[in-house]
Amino acid sequence: MRSRRRAGASGSTAARGAALLVTALAGCTTVELPSPPPFVRGITVPLPPPSFAEATEIGVTIEGEIVSDPSPDGFVLLYEIVTDDGRFEYPDDTGAFVFEEVVVNLPGNCLQLSEYDGTTDTFGQISAMKVQVAVDEACGGALCSAQDSLGACVCLDSWGVGC
Numbered sequence: 531m532r533s534r535r536r537a538g539a540s541g542s543t544a545a546r547g548a549a550l551l552v553t554a555l556a557g558c559t560t561v562e563l564p565s566p567p568p569f570v571r572g573i574t575v576p577l578p579p580p581s582f583a584e585a586t587e588i589g590v591t592i593e594g595e596i597v598s599d600p601s602p603d604g605f606v607l608l609y610e611i612v613t614d615d616g617r618f619e620y621p622d623d624t625g626a627f628v629f630e631e632v633v634v635n636l637p638g639n640c641l642q643l644s645e646y647d648g649t650t651d652t653f654g655q656i657s658a659m660k661v662q663v664a665v666d667e668a669c670g671g672a673l674c675s676a677q678d679s680l681g682a683c684v685c686l687d688s689w690g691v692g693c
Contacts, residue, residue, distance in 0.1 A: 582636075582663045582675075582678050582682040582683060582684050583663050583665070583680065583682040585636050585663075586635065586636055587633060587634070587635050587636065588633070588634060588636055588661070588684065589631045589632065589633050589634075590632050590634060590661060590675075590684060591628065591629065591630045591631070591632070592608070592628070592629045592632055592641070592686065593626070593627070593628045593629075594606075594626070594627055594643070595621065595624065595625040595626045595627065596621050596625040596627070596645050597625075598625070599625065600620075600621045600622075600623065600625050601647045601648045601649040601650075602648050602649060603648030603649075604620075604621070604645065604646055604647050604648040604649070605618040605619060605620050605621070605645075605646050605648075606618060606619050606620075606621055606627045606643065606644070606645050606646075607642075607643065607644045607645070607646060607653070608629050608632065608641060608642070608643050609641070609642045610632060610633070610634055610639060610640065610641050610642075611639075611640040611641075611642065611693055612634070612635050612638055612639050612640060613633050613634065613635060613639070615632065615633060617629065618646070634661045636661065636662075636663060637662065637663070639660055639661050640658060640659075640660055640689065640693030641658070641659045641660065641661070641686075642656050642657070642658050642659075642693065643656070643657045643658075643659065644656045644657070657688070658688070658689035658693050659686050659687060659688055659689060660686075660687050660689055660693075661684055661685070661686055661687075662684070662685050662687055663682055663683070663684060663685075664682070664683050664684075664685045665681050665682050665683070666681050668683075668685070669681070669682075669683035669685070671685055673685055673686040673687070674686075
């Protein structure tokens, strides 16, 4: 398995993702890109705070898979606009990928996910999502974390058109 790479030269959250600025700007306009966006399987929170409902910033793990077979030198791109955190992961042979320790602000955040095809040198469609706190019955969705002791969870919801 190839190693994970992070964009950005410094360790500060504000400086991360500078190399991915073009992708962030593309998400704010109407762009037709060739491949469908990656499919997201779920979201987890490695070490929850006492309650998700009280958190203003949280680190999450996002798992998913690309729809088509992985291309040589292809990768999945994740860019969080508010924290300016951009990174990419190489999918495994089945197309699965995992982004760990993605820091998002609650309630304001915007995640953009896209696949890069190394064969055609193109990016696929951008999928825009947001991380939100939910409670009780709303936590039953496939894209929600386990509930904390107060019944709150963190869910990944689609923005639809873009951020």
